[in-house]
Amino acid sequence: MGNSSVLIQTALSMSRVSDESPAAETADVSRLVRLTLRGDRTAFEQIIVRYESRIMTLAVRLLGRRDDAADVAQEVFLRAFKYLHRADPRRPLEPWLFRIAVNVCRDVMRRRQQRQATFVDDEAVEPIDQSSDPCAGLERKQQRLILQKALERLPEKERLAIVLRDIEGLSTADVAAILHSSETTVRSQVSRGRLRLKVVIGQLMGVDS
Amino acid sequence: MSCGFSRETLALHAEGDLPDSEAAATACHVASCEECRRFLEGLRVTQRVLKSARSEAASRSDCTAMRHQVMTILNERSGALGWGLRLERAVALGLRPSYGFAAVLLLGMVSASVLAQIRPAAYDILPRPEGYREWTQLPSADRVYMNPPSYRKYAKTGIFPEGTVLVWEAAPNSDGARAHATSSTLLVSFKDAKFEGGWGFFDFSGSGGTPLARARALPDSKGCRTCHRNNPLSMGV
Numbered sequence: 001m002g003n004s005s006v007l008i009q010t011a012l013s014m015s016r017v018s019d020e021s022p023a024a025e026t027a028d029v030s031r032l033v034r035l036t037l038r039g040d041r042t043a044f045e046q047i048i049v050r051y052e053s054r055i056m057t058l059a060v061r062l063l064g065r066r067d068d069a070a071d072v073a074q075e076v077f078l079r080a081f082k083y084l085h086r087a088d089p090r091r092p093l094e095p096w097l098f099r100i101a102v103n104v105c106r107d108v109m110r111r112r113q114q115r116q117a118t119f120v121d122d123e124a125v126e127p128i129d130q131s132s133d134p135c136a137g138l139e140r141k142q143q144r145l146i147l148q149k150a151l152e153r154l155p156e157k158e159r160l161a162i163v164l165r166d167i168e169g170l171s172t173a174d175v176a177a178i179l180h181s182s183e184t185t186v187r188s189q190v191s192r193g194r195l196r197l198k199v200v201i202g203q204l205m206g207v208d209s
Numbered sequence: 210m211s212c213g214f215s216r217e218t219l220a221l222h223a224e225g226d227l228p229d230s231e232a233a234a235t236a237c238h239v240a241s242c243e244e245c246r247r248f249l250e251g252l253r254v255t256q257r258v259l260k261s262a263r264s265e266a267a268s269r270s271d272c273t274a275m276r277h278q279v280m281t282i283l284n285e286r287s288g289a290l291g292w293g294l295r296l297e298r299a300v301a302l303g304l305r306p307s308y309g310f311a312a313v314l315l316l317g318m319v320s321a322s323v324l325a326q327i328r329p330a331a332y333d334i335l336p337r338p339e340g341y342r343e344w345t346q347l348p349s350a351d352r353v354y355m356n357p358p359s360y361r362k363y364a365k366t367g368i369f370p371e372g373t374v375l376v377w378e379a380a381p382n383s384d385g386a387r388a389h390a391t392s393s394t395l396l397v398s399f400k401d402a403k404f405e406g407g408w409g410f411f412d413f414s415g416s417g418g419t420p421l422a423r424a425r426a427l428p429d430s431k432g433c434r435t436c437h438r439n440n441p442l443s444m445g446v
Contacts, residue, residue, distance in 0.1 A: 037298060037301065037302055038302070041280070041283060041284070044283070045276065045280055048276045048279060048280075049276065052267075052272040052275060052276055053266050053267055053269075053272055056266075056267035056271060056272055056275065057265070057266050057267045060267055061262065066267070066271060069267065069271075070271055070274070070275045070278075073272075073275050074275050074278055074279050074282075077275075077276075077279045078279060078282060078283070081279075081283060082290065082294065083294075085294075085297055085298045085301035085302070086297075086301070140261070143258060143261060144262065144265070146258070147258055147259065147261075147262055162259070165224075166224070166256065166259045166260065167259055167260070167262050167263060168263075169260075169263060172226060187221060187226060188217070190220070190221070190226065191217040191218075191220040191221050191226075192217065192220075194220040194223065194224075194252060194255065194256070195216055195217065195220050195252075197255050197259070198220075198251060198252055198255045201255050201258060202251070202255075
C-alpha cells in the first residue's frame with residue numbers, strides 16, 4: 001500500500017486542473033486505463049483522482065444537491081470501471097465519463113420527478129462549496145443559489161445543454177456527442193435555455209428582463 | 210419589443226455560437242438596432258452569472274469520501290465481472306482479431322448447441338392449462354375449448370395462430386371418446402412450429418378420472434399426428 005499512496009499523491013498533485021498538454025494527458029490516462037484493465041486497481045484510483053472533482057461538480061450543477069452528486073459520482077466510477085474497455089484509448093476519457101454522468105443524472109432526475117409526483121419534495125437546493133471569506137462569499141453564495149434555482153426551472157434537455165456548454169465550457173460538438181444529439185439540436189436547446197435563463201434570473205434578481 | 214430580429218439568434222451570438230456569415234449579419238444588425246443591443250447586453254449579464262459558476266468545484270472532502278467508497282465497493286466485488294464482459298475485455302486487451310473471432314464463433318456454436326438441447330425439453334412438458342373451461346368453447350359434440358387470444362385471430366383469418374391451445378374433454382360415448390378409446394379423456398393440442406407438422410399433442414388423462422398436472426408431448430408412435438392428418442374432422446389440427 002506504500003507504493004499505492006505514493007502513486008495517489010503523485011496523481012493528486014496532477015489532479016483538478018492538469019498542466020499537461022492534452023496529448024500527453026490522453027497518453028497518460030490511456031496508460032492508466034491499460035493498467036486498470038490488466039487488474040491494477042491503484043491505476044483506476046488514479047483515474048478517479050483525476051476526474052472526481054469534475055464529475056462531482058457536474059453532478060451538483062445538474063442535480064443541485066451534494067448528497068445526490070456523491071451518489072451519482074460513485075455510480076459513474078463504478079460503471080466506468082465495469083465498461084472501461086469500451087472507452088476509446090485514442091480520445092480523452094473525460095467526455096466519455098461525462099456521458100456516463102449525464103445518463104446517471106437523467107435517471108436521478110426521472111426518479112425525482114416521479115417522487116415529486118407522489119410526495120411534496122421540500123428539500124432545499126444546496127450550494128456547491130463554501131468560501132473561506134464570509135463577506136466576499138455572501139454575494140457569491142446568493143448568486144449561486146439564484147443560478148441553481150434558475151437552472152432547476154429549465155426543462156431537462158435545456159438544462160443539460162446549458163450546463164455543459166456554458167458552465168462546463170465544452171464545445172457544441174462535444175456537448176452533442178455527450179447528449180447523443182446533433183449540433184443543430186444542441187444549438188437550439190442552448191439558445192432557448194439562454195433566453196429562458198435571462199428571464200428567470202432577471203425575475204429572481206428583481207431586474208426587469 | 211418592436212424589433213422582429215430573432216432572439217434565438219441573439220442568444221447564440223452572445224457566445225459566438227453562430228457560423229461566421231450569420232455572425233457578421235447579426236453584428237451588423239445589432240450595431241444599428243438599439244433595442245437588440247440592449248437585449249444582447251442583458252444576455253451577456255446572464256452569461257456572466259453562468260460563467261461565474263465555472264470557478265466553483267466540489268469539495269475535496271466529498272470527493273475523497275466518494276473515492277474511498279468506490280474503491281471499497283470494487284475491492285469487495287473483486288472478480289464480479291460477468292463472462293460476457295470478461296470476453297469483451299480480453300478482446301479489447303489485444304487478443305488477435307482472428308483469435309477473438311474464433312472465440313466468439315466457438316461461443317456461438319456452443320450456445321446454439323446447448324440451446325438446441327434445452328429448448329425442446331422445456332417445450333416437451335406442458336402444465337395443464339388453468340381455467341380452460343372459461344375459454345372460448347367451440348361448437349362440437351365434445352367440449353372443446355380454445356384460448357381466447359388465439360380464437361380472436363382464428364375467427365378473423367380461419368387459421369390457427371402460433372400458440373393456439375385446444376383443450377378437448379370427451380363427452381361420454383361420443384365419437385371422439387370412442388376414437389380415443391377412453392371415457393375420461395383430457396387432451397390438449399398446442400400449435401408450435403417446433404413440433405413436426407406444427408402441432409404437439411398432450412394427454413392429461415390421469416387414472417381414476419383425476420387429470421395430470423403436467424404431461425409430456427406424445428411421441429409419433431402414438432399415431433396422433435397421422436390420424437389427425439387423415440381425418441377431415443380434425444380441421445387441420
